[in-house]
Structure formats: structure tokens, C-alpha cells
Amino acid sequence: MTTTEAPPARGRPRDERTRVAILDAAAELMLENGVDKVSMDTIAVRAGASKATIYRWWPTKESLALDAVYRQWSAAQAEAEPSGSVRADLVALLTPWSRLAASKPYARVIAALLNAAQSNPDFAVQYRAHFVEPRRERGREILNAAVRDGQVPPDTDIELVLDLLYGPIYHRLLQGHATVDDRFVRGVVDVVCAGLGIS
Amino acid sequence: MTTTEAPPARGRPRDERTRVAILDAAAELMLENGVDKVSMDTIAVRAGASKATIYRWWPTKESLALDAVYRQWSAAQAEAEPSGSVRADLVALLTPWSRLAASKPYARVIAALLNAAQSNPDFAVQYRAHFVEPRRERGREILNAAVRDGQVPPDTDIELVLDLLYGPIYHRLLQGHATVDDRFVRGVVDVVCAGLGIS
Amino acid sequence: MTTTEAPPARGRPRDERTRVAILDAAAELMLENGVDKVSMDTIAVRAGASKATIYRWWPTKESLALDAVYRQWSAAQAEAEPSGSVRADLVALLTPWSRLAASKPYARVIAALLNAAQSNPDFAVQYRAHFVEPRRERGREILNAAVRDGQVPPDTDIELVLDLLYGPIYHRLLQGHATVDDRFVRGVVDVVCAGLGIS
Amino acid sequence: MTTTEAPPARGRPRDERTRVAILDAAAELMLENGVDKVSMDTIAVRAGASKATIYRWWPTKESLALDAVYRQWSAAQAEAEPSGSVRADLVALLTPWSRLAASKPYARVIAALLNAAQSNPDFAVQYRAHFVEPRRERGREILNAAVRDGQVPPDTDIELVLDLLYGPIYHRLLQGHATVDDRFVRGVVDVVCAGLGIS
DNA sequence: CGGTAATCGAGACGGTACGTCATGTCTTACA
DNA sequence: TGTAAGACATGACGTACCGTCTCGATTACCG
Numbered sequence: 001m002t003t004t005e006a007p008p009a010r011g012r013p014r015d016e017r018t019r020v021a022i023l024d025a026a027a028e029l030m031l032e033n034g035v036d037k038v039s040m041d042t043i044a045v046r047a048g049a050s051k052a053t054i055y056r057w058w059p060t061k062e063s064l065a066l067d068a069v070y071r072q073w074s075a076a077q078a079e080a081e082p083s084g085s086v087r088a089d090l091v092a093l094l095t096p097w098s099r100l101a102a103s104k105p106y107a108r109v110i111a112a113l114l115n116a117a118q119s120n121p122d123f124a125v126q127y128r129a130h131f132v133e134p135r136r137e138r139g140r141e142i143l144n145a146a147v148r149d150g151q152v153p154p155d156t157d158i159e160l161v162l163d164l165l166y167g168p169i170y171h172r173l174l175q176g177h178a179t180v181d182d183r184f185v186r187g188v189v190d191v192v193c194a195g196l197g198i199s
Numbered sequence: 200m201t202t203t204e205a206p207p208a209r210g211r212p213r214d215e216r217t218r219v220a221i222l223d224a225a226a227e228l229m230l231e232n233g234v235d236k237v238s239m240d241t242i243a244v245r246a247g248a249s250k251a252t253i254y255r256w257w258p259t260k261e262s263l264a265l266d267a268v269y270r271q272w273s274a275a276q277a278e279a280e281p282s283g284s285v286r287a288d289l290v291a292l293l294t295p296w297s298r299l300a301a302s303k304p305y306a307r308v309i310a311a312l313l314n315a316a317q318s319n320p321d322f323a324v325q326y327r328a329h330f331v332e333p334r335r336e337r338g339r340e341i342l343n344a345a346v347r348d349g350q351v352p353p354d355t356d357i358e359l360v361l362d363l364l365y366g367p368i369y370h371r372l373l374q375g376h377a378t379v380d381d382r383f384v385r386g387v388v389d390v391v392c393a394g395l396g397i398s
Numbered sequence: 399m400t401t402t403e404a405p406p407a408r409g410r411p412r413d414e415r416t417r418v419a420i421l422d423a424a425a426e427l428m429l430e431n432g433v434d435k436v437s438m439d440t441i442a443v444r445a446g447a448s449k450a451t452i453y454r455w456w457p458t459k460e461s462l463a464l465d466a467v468y469r470q471w472s473a474a475q476a477e478a479e480p481s482g483s484v485r486a487d488l489v490a491l492l493t494p495w496s497r498l499a500a501s502k503p504y505a506r507v508i509a510a511l512l513n514a515a516q517s518n519p520d521f522a523v524q525y526r527a528h529f530v531e532p533r534r535e536r537g538r539e540i541l542n543a544a545v546r547d548g549q550v551p552p553d554t555d556i557e558l559v560l561d562l563l564y565g566p567i568y569h570r571l572l573q574g575h576a577t578v579d580d581r582f583v584r585g586v587v588d589v590v591c592a593g594l595g596i597s
Numbered sequence: 598m599t600t601t602e603a604p605p606a607r608g609r610p611r612d613e614r615t616r617v618a619i620l621d622a623a624a625e626l627m628l629e630n631g632v633d634k635v636s637m638d639t640i641a642v643r644a645g646a647s648k649a650t651i652y653r654w655w656p657t658k659e660s661l662a663l664d665a666v667y668r669q670w671s672a673a674q675a676e677a678e679p680s681g682s683v684r685a686d687l688v689a690l691l692t693p694w695s696r697l698a699a700s701k702p703y704a705r706v707i708a709a710l711l712n713a714a715q716s717n718p719d720f721a722v723q724y725r726a727h728f729v730e731p732r733r734e735r736g737r738e739i740l741n742a743a744v745r746d747g748q749v750p751p752d753t754d755i756e757l758v759l760d761l762l763y764g765p766i767y768h769r770l771l772q773g774h775a776t777v778d779d780r781f782v783r784g785v786v787d788v789v790c791a792g793l794g795i796s
Numbered sequence: 797c798g799g800t801a802a803t804c805g806a807g808a809c810g811g812t813a814c815g816t817c818a819t820g821t822c823t824t825a826c827a
Numbered sequence: 828t829g830t831a832a833g834a835c836a837t838g839a840c841g842t843a844c845c846g847t848c849t850c851g852a853t854t855a856c857c858g
Binding site: 010018044049056 | 805806807808809810811812
């Protein structure tokens with residue numbers, strides 16, 4: 001049984017340092033100024049790269065923004081141990097994430113990605129696959145385990161519960177009408193748990 | 200006590216038909232194509248107006264989008280009678296609104312406004328004053344009445360509850376990972392009411 | 399009898415100073431560096447104009463080069479009096495023109511126009527209408543007059559004679575294998591006149 | 598006196614088939630589309646060669662164009678026997694050459710070379726050494742022989758006569774205001790010979 | 797036969813200019 | 828004064844070439 005060999009890789013290989021420089025430059029500029037206010041030229045100059053090189057690997061500014069921010073985003077993820085308590089697990093899931101999201105002007109970038117996703121279904125898929133689904137999946141596991149344990153009734157609409165958990169946090173992040181802090185996250189989890197009949 | 204008379208109005212008065220034509224053209228084009236894909240030139244041509252006239256009354260494209268869409272939005276509002284049941288009142292508040300929001304590609308425009316608001320605090324205030332606060336205020340009244348009635352404990356964090364109600368719906372509208380229908384809205388209200396200890 | 403009135407001219411009129419600034423900048427830069435070595439951006443900056451404004455009035459760099467150089471070219475034209483002598487008239491026609499052509503690196507610009515004309519029939523027509531035909535026409539008049547006078551046989555192929563007069567001068571200008579001076583021009587006219595049987 | 602031996606030739610020798618493939622591809626593409634419209638990438642792909650290989654042997658696109666077209670050009674040359682008649686010898690010199698030049702869009706390539714030569718003295722030398730001098734030299738021989746024979750006065754300016762012969766043909770080829778056919782060539786030779794006092 | 801040296805194809809890369817498009821301001825004439 | 832028409836400066840866009848580079852593979856000579 002032979003593993004599929006990597007192809008011989010003809011031609012000059014992609015320069016990893018350039019790739020990283022572009023992503024770093026994009027992330028820094030976009031977080032500081034917002035995606036729309038940053039030009040591809042500026043990113044190219046900051047990265048010491050060529051605009052053509054950027055377009056060779058990222059078709060649009062938004063796809064670059066997604067990769068660039070996701071790089072920081074995913075680097076700052078820590079998995080928590082399941083504790084047996086649904087409430088505690090949900091708080092442990094949401095709190096670090098909400099702290100990260102509120103720690104820098106990520107909301108501005110998220111809003112830009114969201115905006116781009118509205119008119120581009122392919123990009124919407126990319127966006128959800130990176131920023132939405134992984135986090136929902138973790139929540140889904142916690143809730144499914146709770147159903148198996150009998151802590152939550154078996155006819156519970158898990159997807160609805162996930163929206164009840166993430167929706168309010170996104171709401172505050174994006175609309176900016178109030179701050180997102182640990183108290184708020186705990187409050188959301190408390191009401192939802194109470195609503196599901198969890199002690 | 201005299202009502203404040205309109206000022207003498209020197210020169211040619213503002214043309215109301217032009218104002219409406221601009222708003223209509225902007226709303227139609229932006230709903231169909233998304234705010235970013237529509238240029239001010241296109242709106243001007245469609246409205247039979249001059250670009251200078253548009254900029255005279257609206258400083259940015261987003262402020263025009265806000266006015267244009269809010270005009271349709273507010274025209275389609277109906278106030279429901281308070282029924283005595285918190286749950287029923289909340290459903291009566293959220294359902295027509297969620298139907299409206301999902302009836303056309305409003306989410307695309309909302310996302311654009313939200314995006315603009317991230318980098319422009321003044322516009323963020325405008326946005327919230329038009330699209331967020333009026334609806335929250337209606338919900339706030341319902342919940343405050345419930346507190347007065349004793350249906351809800353007096354230490355309830357009303358703002359958090361409002362986010363629990365609106366957040367999930369906005370979440371689905373913007374992220375597009377699932378549809379917003381009456382069942383979903385009722386589900387949200389059910390869990391939240393249960394969480395608050397409402398029968 | 400009413401002269402055809404110019405139409406009311408709606409909108410902001412074209413800025414004549416901008417037009418002249420663009421032509422001057424283009425002429426100066428192109429003569430100094432050659433058409434190909436000058437970028438539209440550079441011309442725009444030098445003219446204090448916008449690139450978009452240039453493209454609004456001139457579709458290609460070559461069409462701009464044509465207008466710009468023709469402006470200098472045509473300004474430096476002086477008409478000579480017919481003297482009765484074909485030879486003298488031809489010398490009087492060709493000498494000032496050849497001096498002008500050799501006075502600055504016009505040949506470099508002409509070569510660029512010629513090159514562009516090879517692949518663009520419409521531009522070729524423009525080029526000939528500006529740089530070739532007016533001068534040929536003057537020569538044609540002289541030669542036709544000579545035919546009427548009987549100085550030249552009536553079956554003379556005028557167009558061929560014109561090519562015999564202009565061809566050698568263009569040849570030296572473009573190929574650069576020898577200089578174009580008054581002696582050369584007179585020599586060309588002498589041989590051609592002798593070939594036509596003119597005393 | 599020893600002929601300088603080729604050096605021992607270390608390393609892999611140059612691939613002759615590649616050289617020919619590049620020249621063929623360049624000639625075909627440039628004649629069909631014009632030098633400026635053809636990119637080095639396109640030539641490389643058509644030739645099945647690498648762009649780096651092209652640049653290794655030809656410093657600029659124009660130098661490649663020169664080699665590529667000269668290859669066809671020189672392959673189609675036939676030497677005519679001296680006949681004793683100057684007029685006949687000149688016609689025999691110019692006619693096959695003018696036929697060749699007019700047989701394909703060579704003028705377009707010539708114009709590009711000429712254009713490049715205007716801004717690059719070294720290339721101008723190359724151009725003349727390939728396309729101008731060999732032909733002039735043949736004409737020079739004919740005319741010098743005519744001087745020796747006494748058919749032409751000894752004080753004749755041979756270079757001027759050469760320009761009178763080649764200039765008009767180049768003029769029509771490049772300016773395109775009239776066709777170059779055998780009649781035209783014979784007409785040029787006739788007038789020039791008459792001008793020189795040749796029967 | 798193994799090492800050294802050059803050539804070659806593939807293709808990534810930095811850079812420059814292109815020609816287009818949208819924004820927001822302006823200048824004119826008309827209402 | 829308000830407005831339509833439309834010119835204009837500004838600046839970003841996304842593309843196309845240029846000429847250089849870095850690989851791995853190839854092909855000769857040379858020891």
C-alpha cells in the first residue's frame with residue numbers, strides 16, 4: 001500500500017516568507033484601519049511583496065482578510081476539558097472566545113467579511129467554514145453530550161440553542177450598543193440553561 | 200404660544216419629488232445589488248437627479264442607504280395590541296419584523312450599514328437610532344410591564360434579554376447558516392421565556 | 399441667414415487650460431524621452447491633471463502623442479510664396495520642414511506614431527491626415543502647377559515624385575545612417591528635377 | 598596564423614533546436630500580431646521554451662525580433678548577375694527585395710525595430726548592420742561600377758543616390774499611403790537614372 | 797564512473813504601467 | 828437658491844508584462 005506521493009513540484013517553489021509577510025501585513029493594517037480603508041497596494045508595500053503576488057494567491061481583498069485574520073484567530077484557540085457540567089462547559093467555550101473577539105477591533109473585520117459574504121455565496125461558505133462552523137461544532141458536541149446524559153430533553157433543537165448562545169454575543173459585537181464582558185456571557189448561558197431545564 | 204414658523208425660505212425650495220426619486224432609486228438598486236455594487240452615478244441616473252444634489256443632502260452612500268431602506272422599513276410596521284401574555288406579546292413583536300427582514304435581501308443592506316458603522320461612530324449612532332433602538336424599545340416596554348406584573352423577577356437584566364431575543368434572529372439573517380421562519384422565532388421566545396421562569 | 403448656433407452647452411465646460419497643460423506636458427516629455435518611455439501617470443502629474451481626464455479625451459497614448467507633437471509641428475509652419483521656379487519652390491517647401499524635423503528628436507516620436515499606425519488602421523488615417531497629407535498636398539500643388547506650365551511632362555506620376563522627394567528625407571531621419579541638412583535636401587531636389595527634365 | 602579555436606566548452610552545450618524554436622515562434626507571432634502585441638511569455642510557451650532561456654540569449658524583445666525576422670529575410674535573398682546596365686542592375690536589386698518586403702507584414706516589424714532604434718544607439722547599429730547596410734552595399738557596388746564605367750559622373754553623391762532609391766520604397770512601406778509594386782520600383786529607378794544622366 | 801559545470805523548463809516573484817471605475821467637488825446655465 | 832449636466836482631481840482597482848530568481852532535471856566534459 002503506497003501513500004500518494006507529493007508531486008515533484010516543478011518550478012520555483014512558493015516563498016513561505018512572502019506568504020507570511022502578506023498575511024501579517026494584511027492582518028495588522030486591516031485590524032487597525034478596517035478592511036475597506038486598506039488598499040491592496042498598501043498591503044503589498046508593507047509586506048515587501050508585489051500586488052501581483054497577492055492576487056495570485058487570494059482572489060479578493062476579503063479572501064485575504066479572512067486568511068489573515070483567521071491566522072491570528074486560530075492561533076489563539078485553547079480547548080477546554082469537558083467538566084461534566086453543561087453550564088460550565090458552555091461558559092468555558094464562550095468566554096475565551098468572546099474575550100478574544102473583544103480584545104481587538106476584530107468586529108470591524110468580521111463585519112467586512114459578513115458584508116462580503118452577503119453578495120458572494122462561495123465566500124459565505126468560506127467564511128462560515130472558518131469562523132462559524134468550528135465554534136458551533138464544539139458547542140454542538142457539548143449539547144449532544146448533554147442530551148446523551150439526560151441533562152437536556154432529547155427533542156431539543158440544538159441548532160436553535162447554538163444560535164441562542166452565539167447570536168447575542170455577535171449581536172453586541174457588531175451593533176456595538178453594549179459591551180461584551182464575562183458577566184454578559186455568563187448571563188446568556190444562565191438564561192439559556194434555565195430555559196432548557198438545566199439545574 | 201406660537202408654533203415655530205418655518206423660516207422665510209430664501210431661494211428655490213427643495214424639490215420633494217427629487218428627494219423621493221433619489222430614495223426610491225437608491226432603495227431599489229441597493230436591495231437588488233447590494234450597497235457596495237451600486238454607484239452614486241447609477242443612483243443619480245436612475246433617479247433622474249444630479250449627483251451634486253445627492254451629495255447636498257446625504258454626506259455618504261451609507262447615509263443614503265440608511266434613509267432609503269429605513270423608508271421602506273418603517274412604512275411596513277404595524278403595532279400589535281398588548282395581550283397580557285408576555286410570550287404572546289414578544290412573538291407578536293418579533294414575528295412580523297422577522298418576516299419583513301427575511302422577505303427581501305434586507306440582510307445584505309443591513310450588513311453594509313453595520314460594516315460602515317464599525318468605522319464611523321457618528322454613523323453607528325444614526326444606524327442604531329433608526330434600526331435598533333425603536334425595536335428594542337418596544338421589547339423593553341413589554342418586559343418592563345412583565346416585571347411590573349410580577350411575571351418576571353425584578354432583578355432581570357432587561358438589556359440582556361433583549362439581546363437574547365434579537366441576537367439569534369440577526370445571527371441567522373447575517374450569517375445565513377439557517378433560515379429565519381416563524382417556528383424559529385417562536386422557539387427563541389419559548390426558550391427565553393422558560394429561562395425567565397414564565398409559564 | 400442665421401449662423402448655426404452652438405448648442406447651449408450643458409454642464410461644466412471643458413477646461414481649456416487643462417487641455418493645453420496636458421498637451422504641453424506630453425510633448426515635452428515625449429520629445430525628451432521617447433513616447434514609449436513616458437507613462438500616462440507621469441504626463442498627468444506633470445500637467446497637474448488627472449489620468450482619467452486624459453483618457454476622457456484621448457483614447458491611447460499614441461493619439462495623445464499625435465495631438466501633442468502636431469501642436470508644436472503645425473505652429474512652426476510658414477508658407478512660402480510661389481516663385482515660378484519648380485526647383486526653388488520645392489526647396490522652399492522641403493527645407494524649412496526638414497530643418498524643423500531635424501531640430502529636435504521629432505524622429506523618435508514619428509517612429510512611435512508610425513509604429514502604432516502599423517497595427518491600427520484608424521490611427522494610421524489620423525497620422526497621415528496630420529503629418530503626411532498636408533505636406534504632400536503643398537508639393538502636389540507645386541507639381542501640378544508645373545505640369546500646367548509645361549515645365550513637367552503631363553504624364554508625370556505626381557505621387558511617385560512626391561515619394562521621391564519626401565522618402566529620402568524620412569529615410570535619413572528614421573534610419574539615422576546620415577544627417578539631414580540643407581545640402582542633402584537640395585541634392586534630392588536637384589536629382590529629381592533633373593530626372594523630370596526640369597532645367 | 599592560427600584560427601581561434603572554440604574554447605573547450607564546459608557544461609551542457611546550447612540546444613540548437615531550442616534556439617530555432619524560439620526564433621520561429623517569435624517570427625511567426627511577431628509577423629502576425631506585431632512586435633508590441635506579442636509577449637515574451639507567449640513566445641516562450643509557443644516555442645516550448647523557458648522565458649529565462651530566451652533572456653539568456655537575447656537581451657530585449659527587439660533584439661529577438663531582429664534575429665527572428667532577419668532569419669527569414671536573409672534566407673530569401675538571391676543575388677542577381679551584373680548585366681552591364683545600371684538601370685537593369687538597380688531594378689534587379691530592388692525588385693525582389695521590395696516584393697519580399699511587401700509580401701508579408703514585414704513593415705510592421707520594421708517599424709517596431711526602427712522605433713526601438715530611436716532610443717537605443719547600440720540597437721540602432723545592430724539594426725542597420727542587418728537590414729540597411731548589406732542592401733546599401735550592393736547598391737553602392739553597382740553605382741561605383743557605373744562611375745568607373747563612366748555611365749555616371751564621378752562627382753555623384755552615391756549615398757544620396759542610395760537614399761533616393763531606398764527612401765521612397767521605405768516611405769510607402771511604412772506610411773502605407775500607397776502600394777509598393779514593380780511599377781513603382783521601376784518608376785523610382787527611372788527618375789533617378791534620368792536624374793543622373795543615364796540613358 | 798563520479799564530479800563539475802553549464803543549459804533548460806517550470807513557474808514564483810518584485811516591479812511598473814496599464815486602462816477603468818467610483819468618489820466627491822467643481823462650474824456652468826437654467827429654473 | 829436648487830438643480831441637471833457633466834468636467835475634474837484623486838486614488839484604488841485588477842490585469843498584463845517585464846526581467847529576475849529559484850528550483851529540479853538534464854547533458855556534456857573531465858579527472
